[in-house]
Every structure is written in C-alpha cells, then in structure tokens.
Amino acid sequence: MAADAVSALIAEGESENTVRSYQAALRYWAAWYWLRYAQPIELPMSVAAVQQFIVDHVQRRTSTSLESAMPDAVDQALVQCGVKSKLGPPALSTVQQRLSVLSKVHQLKSLASPMHDPKVRELLAKTRRAYAKRGVTPHKKAALTLEPLQAMLATCDDSLRGVRDRALLLFGWSSGGRRRSEVTAATMENTRKVGQRAYSFTLLHSKTNQTGAARPDSEKPVLDDAADALSAWLRRSGIVSGPIFRRIRRGEKVGEPLAAAAVRDIVRERAALAGLPDDFAAHSLRSGFVTEAARQNISLGETMAMTGHTSPATLVGYFRAAESQRSAAARLFSPSKTGQNSQQTAPDAGDVAGHGD
Incomplete structure (x- = not known):
C-alpha cells in the first residue's frame, strides 16, 4: 500500500x-x-x-x-x-x-x-x-578545547587501541568538530589522501544536509598531526576499504565498524584516563572545536565552513563567550590595573563633583 x-x-x-x-x-x-x-x-x-x-x-x-x-x-x-x-x-x-x-x-x-x-x-x-x-539551565557537555584534548591524546599509547583512539579524536576534532555519526561514517572511499600530511573527508550527509546534496564545504580537511595519526592507524590496522574506525578485538585484532555510541565511550574513557571531569562526551568534540576557534580568533565564516553550521546563531554564543574572556572591561580590577591606579594621584572631590553615573 x-x-x-x-x-x-x-x-x-x-x-x-x-x-x-x-x-x-x-x-x-x-x-x-x-x-x-x-x-x-x-x-x-x-x-x-x-x-x-x-x-x-x-x-x-x-x-x-x-x-x-x-x-x-x-x-x-x-x-x-x-x-x-x-x-x-x-x-x-x-x-x-x-x-x-x-x-x-x-x-x-x-x-x-x-x-x-x-x-x-x-x-x-x-x-x-x-x-x-530556580536557576535550572540545560546541561551542556564540556567543550573539548585544546588543553583537555592534548591531555586525552597523551593517554593514547602505541597499542592498536591507542593508535586508533588518537586518530579518531584528532579526526573528529580537527575536521571541524564532527558529530559521532559523522566520525563513524568516514570510509576509505570518502576519505582520500591529498598530500604528505593531508587528507580530505567528503561529508555529504549530515544533520544539516539530510538530502546529501553536494556543497562547496562538503570537503573537510584533515591536516598535519591529525593526518599523521590517521596514516598511522591505517598502516597498523591494514584497512584498505570500508569504514575507517573499527572495534579492537582480543589479540589486537581489527573487528567490525564502530557504532556511533562508541565515539562517546572513547571520549569518556580517555577523559577518565587523563583525570578530567566526567562531563565530556562525543558532542564535546564539536563544541570544543567551535570554542577553540573562537578563542583563537578564527572568523565566524571560516568556522562555519568547517563545522557545517547553516546559521551563525548557534556559534555566536561561543564567540561572545570567548570575547568576554578577552574583555578589558572585565579586568578593571586586575592586579596590574590596581597597581597602576595606586601610583596615580587620587582626584579630589572637586574633580568628580557634578558627574553622574
């Protein structure tokens, strides 16, 4: 019917x-x-x-x-x-x-x-x-910015699992903060090597591109350390076709493709090994990338091209938060400011009389 x-x-x-x-x-x-x-x-x-x-x-x-x-x-x-x-x-x-x-x-x-x-x-x-x-706000997973990401990567040893997890974390983070389903959608067919330390991941289907339409920003670069980590994983795993990120079985055997939920588990496990709080999850890769981009003054347009956001509204909050951390007005009572002020002559009453607030 x-x-x-x-x-x-x-x-x-x-x-x-x-x-x-x-x-x-x-x-x-x-x-x-x-x-x-x-x-x-x-x-x-x-x-x-x-x-x-x-x-x-x-x-x-x-x-x-x-x-x-x-x-x-x-x-x-x-x-x-x-x-x-x-x-x-x-x-x-x-x-x-x-x-x-x-x-x-x-x-x-x-x-x-x-x-x-x-x-x-x-x-x-x-x-x-x-x-x-009552002050109850929606709980958001912690953003995996550069420092906690580096701490997680430091827990990835030379075992097959460690090599895989390092490649997965760097791939998901550096290619624009990929969602967990997008990480597990990476295959040898849609991820190709384009340079000595460079891959290009073609992302055609995502939350903001449900129809799989080809877009100018469908190509997501995986560069430098992230490319090195991906190359190391592919060499060690021997994967030449199909899904890139897979389970590790006993005896260092490569198994079936990872489910999307496994990305969350890997992030949580590496956070625990690094001694980080337990409020990191798969989405922390995405929020962390956006937050770090804002901290490093990457333009909104360039960040959106990497993440795939179709509206700047979601990202504006991250960028405003980063700007507030750099605000000079927020540091009016910093030690350096108060030190400078203490060396200046205090104004007398006549200098301030008659001025409003």
Missing part, C-alpha cells in the same frame, strides 16, 4: 540515533500510560493525559521542597521495567523531548496533537519559566 511505502521511506530517511530515541520515548510513554491508567496507550491522547504526564515528570515548589505528582509506586515500576534509569524526575529537556516525540507521532498519523492545545502550551511555558527562576 502507498501508506506503508510512505512510512517506510520516512523511517529510512531518519537517522539511526533519531529512530532509537523515538523508540525509547514511545516505550516510555506506553509504560507510563499503562501504569497510570491501567490500559494500553491510545491515540489521539487526551489533553488531560498530557497534562498529567507533565506534572508527573516536572517539579513544582511546595512550602517545604520541590515535588512532582508521580506516585512512588509508578516511579519504581518504570525503573524496574527498564524504561527509566533511576528514580526521581528527569531533566526538563528529557520531558520536552518525549512530548515532542508524542507530537510527531500524532502528526504522522494525521491526528490533532494535544501539544497544540492552549492549556498544554501554557503549562509548558510556565514550567520553563519556573525552572529558569
């Missing part, structure tokens, strides 16, 4: 990570609904059920503490059946993602989404405002 073909094409067009996150969210919805209402989930979902979901999963301030409406028995059952990792309310971003998935399902089934109801929209807006007033 045409409807089945449409559904299949939509599913095939989604990234693997998106599909997995949708599946996990829908499993959670089904489990929560069954435990809350003692019946299978039904679509379209009622506005009242969505409101109940929200108040079950977010915290509200009471006279003594922060509480949610989730019954303890339901919370424990969700953990026991494996759809929830631990007791207690999830992050607000997790709640919003699950609501977004519910809305998407209604859209795909041509059903009116309860997420568009004014009562739900108002509840969500007020919830976000309440969280902001």
